[in-house]
Amino acid sequence: MSEPNESNREHWRERSQTWAKSAPQGKTQDDTFNQMIIAEAGIRPGEAVLDIATGTGNPAVSIALSMDGQGSVTCCDLEPAMLETARGRAVNLSIPIMRFAAGDMTRLPFADNTFDCVTCRFGLMFPEDKVSAAREVLRVLKPGGRVAYVVWDTYENNPPFIVPRRAVADFFGEKDGPPPSRHSMSAPGILRGILDGAGFLRTEERELRYKNRVEDPKEYVSKGLKRSFTKKVEGLAPDRLAALEEAVLKAWQPYMEGAILQVPNCARLGLGWKAA
């Protein structure tokens, strides 16, 4: 097996601090998307679930809350500091069934045939060898178990990225760059091809659209800038930062419904089963 990619590890280590600051302390504010994943994956109380590339605990915390204290949800991520944030959320919410293990998804630190279901929200874009990563999931699934992968659809279909990035580029008089690599799996069929290549059965792939309801758009913009444009905002004088926040808020105007910001998102879901 190949060595984990060091620049990917370094990237997430650096980001873990800003992710910790913008993560919820407990429940996810608008849980619509996590609930869609739970329903699509058919997760039931009593199951052993593994959430890989869990970051600060999405969808793991929502899955654990849906399980009524029965079964287990194991959170796995390359970056231990991400897991600490997820663990803090589990403690604040007094969830006893959550477990935590740092690890690379291409060499999972679990025995064969351990889990009923594996979820992975916005993680499969990162390992170089995605088919190997999917084979690792197949290995740790019990016979008859299933995986639910979620990856981003196109940049154009995802205002959470395109709206602030264009507004930030305009503000600094720069050009918006090419679509970020997080959208590299957006073409229909890529995800299913990986699942088929790894040996999953009854594979499916489809689009998942949802709207994220934001009750405090100002806070959303401010946290988003600190999280996704950390280097750009770090050195800004307070009045320039306020002007930037105002510019990004203005760019969100077409998506306001009264006082609520409704942020459309588009992802792709891939499902596959291990032979029984």
Ligand SMILES: C[S@@+](CC[C@H](N)C(=O)[O-])C[C@H]1O[C@@H](n2cnc3c(N)ncnc32)[C@H](O)[C@@H]1O
């Ligand atoms: C975009 S975040 C997604 C986090 C969370 N699932 C969510 O949807 O908010 C990607 C996460 O994948 C993790 N990651 C990146 N490469 C990984 C790998 N090879 N193995 C395990 N986790 C990885 C990062 O540390 C990061 O927490």
